Amino acid sequence: MPSSAPPTARALLALLVLAVAVAGGSPLGSAPQEPVEQIVIGGVTPRFAVPECVPRTPDERTQQACRTITQVLRNDLRFERLFQFVPDSLLAAVPPLDPDNPVFEDWQGIGARILVITRASIANDELTVEARVYFVDSGQTMLARRYSGPAHNPRIFAHQASDDIMTLTQYKGVARTRIAFTSDRDSTAEKQSKELYIVDYDGFNPRRVTVNGSVNILPAWSPDGQSLAYVSYRRVTPLVFLARIFEGKSVPNVTAERGNSQAFAPAFSPDGQKIAYASNRSGNMDIWVANADGSGTQQLTTTRAADTAPCWSPTGQEIAFTSSRTGTPQLYIMSNDGLNVRRLTRVGNYNDACAWSPARQFSEVAYTSRLQSGGFDIAVIDLATRQVRQITRGRGSCEYPTWAPNGRHLAFSCEQRETWAITIADREGLSLKRLATGPGNNVQPDWGP
Amino acid sequence: MPLLRHRQLASLLVLALAFSLAACGSKRRPPALASPEAITPGPSETGDMMPTQPIDEGPDVLAVEGEYATGSDLEADYATTFEEGSPLPDIHFDLDSAALSEQARSTLERHAVWLQTRRDVRVTIEGHCDQRGTVEYNLALGEQRARAAWDYLVSLGVAADRLRTVSYGKERPLDPGNNEQAWALNRRAHFSVSQ
Structure with a gap:
């Protein structure tokens, strides 16, 4: 110890x-x-x-x-x-x-x-x-x-x-952490599939998690590192599943969608008690929150626009998300009860996929931003100054950032030479490195505890 | 013009409806599956709307052992509805748009007629996007595309409980290419038909 x-x-x-x-x-x-x-x-x-x-x-x-x-x-x-x-x-x-x-x-x-x-x-x-x-x-x-x-x-x-x-420094080490991601490596000519994998933070030791042959995407770790929430199409309709990965058990349709409704983009609150997600249950894509067992679903946004991709602040008091309510996708922040909504991003006409730094030392949110060239890059906005810094530059298209648990690095996926790979950079955008996480297109990383 | 066509279509649909009602007598539902061993769906599972999935869905996830496990592939034994041989052609969309073009409306009107003559089938409307947007934005856009098609089919008299929407975003492109032609092909609603 x-x-x-x-x-x-x-x-x-x-x-x-x-x-x-x-x-x-x-x-x-x-x-x-x-x-x-x-x-x-x-x-x-x-x-x-x-x-x-x-x-x-x-x-x-x-x-x-x-x-x-x-x-x-x-x-x-x-x-x-x-x-x-x-x-x-x-x-x-x-x-x-x-x-x-x-x-x-x-x-x-x-x-x-x-x-x-x-x-x-x-x-x-x-x-x-x-x-x-x-x-x-x-x-x-x-x-x-x-x-x-x-x-x-x-x-x-x-x-x-x-x-x-x-532990001798002010930062918690991440050497034993793992990254969950989605890969198409198990696809065959007859059947496209996407399965979830986890890999050590340094790209070694990849292990397959889902085996159902369907499309499984958007993994999200529980804070205790025992479970992954994710979206699976194995019942045709995309639903949030919850897997206890070390037991090999999963719970389908955690958020109890019914009829025609779909659920996407699950995200655990920092205390592990809640799951925020996007659902079209109301007839329109909105942000919802439920207890971790799926009970007590509550609708947080009600605009006619699509609201998606929620992420939690490190205190759990606030939720950032993407909304197209002004006509282009932008990041917004609201209280965890859906009140006090304010716009976060003002630079660029396409910002999506927030990731709020978990570190108390840094108050910042990473996200995906479209450039004039049409490609995407990873950016970070400082919540105090609203200054934006670009993390990736000229590395093809990069998207879907996730923070290391100590907030010192980011992982995301980048396309280079027609292949998507999990890529890591420190929070200043230095020392970019593609992880050798195995064959196929490897996307949608979520950096776990 | 569109108004006239709608009227013609409406009368055609009424005729088709009357015909099929007379022919069928009563609406048949797929027999409920007696499946005490099935992975119990939630109380609100879509069983009333779509045929139930195969009884044994097979495993969802593999148990990952501590620090050392390497996964082995288990047999996944469930049917998908991902076949591409749909009798209902795809409709296509403009970039970043879920608006139905005149051509898409015309295609959906033909779909509605066909669906009224084949009351035994149900349809999953899949919304797809090209790969140029972000993951979650495309999932929302695909949902809007599928819903636009759903709305129009329902407005043409197709029973809502025969239709289901699914957004695939950019997760299942028809053409994995990275060019204008592939993108245009992938911005679509696909109609997966099941009995």
């Missing part, structure tokens, strides 16, 4: 991160590869050294697990762009590491200020990994953790270690 970190060290690091967040200059004008935010100690940027994991036994399997852990841990820690790292070439200059007695002078010599040591052993198909994090200058332990579990997926051990190291 995170609480194993010595409180003094954690408080110190958190303070330092905060200090930089206040003092930090604008990252936008700098070179794109610079970290956007850094920890500073005594006016100096501390650098992480993450040497190779040390196997406790020389067998090939343990060595292989160690190689995976080293690589995944480094990637996880780099992902947040909060830390700097000693270059690999300098790591090679350090004498062999004795993990029980690290010689901190060696690491000081190459400019490392924080040292992350990992060790691994495998016995009876069980992998045990130890991770220790030190302040190099004082030799003080910041974190010491042991992890054990089935040996066949060492990646999760590195992910857990990374998330624990992130």
Whole structure:
């Protein structure tokens, strides 16, 4: 558990991160590869050294697990762009590491200020990994953790270690989070189908969720990470289904649509108690809300225009949505009882698919915006200043943004060379990366807990 | 002109109606499926309106195991109504529009006549869009297109409970191409007929 970190060290690091967040200059004008935010100690940027994991036994399997852990841990820690790292070439200059007695002078010599040591052993198909994090200058332990579990997926051990190291900062790590999405990879020539998949945040470990061969779209995680709400056409009419994905059970037509009515775009409230969705039950597409079990349906919007695609504020007090009430689709915000509606987007003639940042540090909403060229890009609007920044630029068409749970990254889907792929960028639009989530067109990501 | 045609159509529909009433005697419904084992539909399932789906719908979702599971495909054993061989041709729409063109109205009028002579069939009207809009906007637009066709067919005397609308947005394009021709083909309402 995170609480194993010595409180003094954690408080110190958190303070330092905060200090930089206040003092930090604008990252936008700098070179794109610079970290956007850094920890500073005594006016100096501390650098992480993450040497190779040390196997406790020389067998090939343990060595292989160690190689995976080293690589995944480094990637996880780099992902947040909060830390700097000693270059690999300098790591090679350090004498062999004795993990029980690290010689901190060696690491000081190459400019490392924080040292992350990992060790691994495998016995009876069980992998045990130890991770220790030190302040190099004082030799003080910041974190010491042991992890054990089935040996066949060492990646999760590195992910857990990374998330624990992130508890030393003001941000929650996302290394163990998953992204749900829709894929057409199971389509055949005879039958088009779309099935839901989930994948680790880094694009590894894709797993299929729905198997019904119909069209299954618009996945939305429950905040506890146990369920996906989604829209399925398996009863012909599109309806909201709710699947407990680790049990393989689903509840059809959660919102109890009847007759001709259809339901789309489910979204859980942050406390998991409510589902907002779009339904044409009233004869027109409007925003509705129901309890998570589908009871207590309530209509929130009543205009003649189509109102769709609701998303919740992090407090659950407000809901943003798309409405064509002025003739073009634009984002609006209302209270969660449907009152106090006001328009959010004023730039552009086509804005859709809101995603409200869950982070308390940032008050912003991501969405899809059409450009004059006709393609779509991801944009973010700051709720305080109403300033808009463009996240994607010239990468083909991109749409359907979703935030990482800590609000530091966005995932969305982009079309390039006639193929749609899940793509990730940080909240400034830097370090765009296409995830290798498997074959087919992969769209409509929802970043889960 | 349109008024005249409507009148002709109306009298034709009345004739067709009378004929089919006399021919059929009583309206037949598909027998209710005795299905105690079926995945119980909600109390308001559309069973009254459309034929019930096959009894065993098969699984919806696969159980995902903790961190390690890899999914295996289970057999999905249910029928779809996605066949393209509909006796009722598609109608098409302009970009970003759910308005019925003169040609679309004319097509729907022929559909109404056919439907009055085939009172044993029910129709699912699918609203489709080209791929140039966003996912959710297109789902709303597809809903409006299907509803426009539904409204017009009902106004021509087709019983509302024989018709159902479904929006596919841009999720099931007829032509996956990315060009004007494909887009025009995909901006459509499709009529899926079942007995």
